[in-house]
Amino acid sequence: MPREVRERQMLDAAVEVFARRGYRAASMDEIAELAGASKPLVYLYLNSKEELFSACIRREAESLIQEIQAGVEPGDSAERRLWCGLRAFFAHTAEHPDGWAVLSCQARIHGEPFALVVAELRQRIVDLVTRLIAECAQPDGGRKPLSAREVSGLAHALVGAAESLAGWANHRTGAVPSARETAATLMNMAWVGLENLTGGRRWPPAAAV
Template sequence: MPRAVRERQMLDAAVEVFARRGYRAASMDEIAEVAGASKPLVYLYLNSKEELFSACIRREAEALILAVREGVDPGAPADRRLWNGLRGFFAHTAAHPDGWAVLHCQARTHGEPFALEVAALRQELVDVVTQLIVATAAENGCDAPLPWQEASGLAHALVGAAESLAGWTNGRTDVAPAERDTAETLMNFAWAGLDNLMNGRRWAPARP
């Protein structure tokens, strides 16, 4: 079997076991068994449990970023690009719940270097969404240019909401909502706020 195919099988097995057991409880014996490979072969290809976990994080992160970027049609209006990006995110996390569990739950709870790798993924998502928010404001005739810092803050909030919704959806024991419905829920929430900003309707606390 070609090495690339065998490594993919090992990573698939590792993602499944890490998602189910957690990083500490997962064993290389079980990963090898699920992959249909010998334990020495897993070590030969992927060196150690820590390096295997890092490889899983990188692969799942790259796949998620690709799904979001591919969903964003550069020729579409800004609101459609944001909508399609959200749909790409929720479709991918729904289709790959084990990968999402590794990224969102397991990697964040074990400190460096795993948490740093997930933080880099999150920042890349935030950068994509920030650009979409700035473009949305510009294309829809925002009364004043939206400062990059404010757009970045909104992007952090939107990405955090998307992560929370994906975790909520994948963790449900009843019938989970379709990815389109989840994306529409968040799009409606975000778009109402962006529409107010673009038309100069900013919320402010009442003065005493």
């Protein structure tokens, strides 16, 4: 079997075990057994449990970023690109719940160097969303301009809300919302709010001051 195929099997098995057991409780024996490989072979390919976990995080992070980028057509309007990017994000996290669990939970609670990789992933997504919001907020007709600080704050808020919604959707009991429904939930909050801001409507209104 080619090395890249065998290594992919090991990473697939490791993501499943890390998501289910957590980093500390996961055993290399269980990962090797699930991958259909010997433990010495897993160590030969991936050196240590720490390096295996890091490889899982990087692979899942890159896969998520690529999915979001593939879902966004450069020629579309900023509004549609934001919508398609959110839909791609929720579709990917729903289709790869173990990978999302490793990224959103396991990698963050075990400190460096794992948390740094996730922070890099998050910043790449924030940067993408920041550009889209900045384009959406360009003064046009009656639209009001937004400051760079406002755009940055909105981008971080949107990404945080998306992460929270993905966890909510993936751990619901009963009917699970589709990626389209979850993305629409966030667009209903974010896009309507952005339209209000660029239209000059802000919190607090005069009546609430």
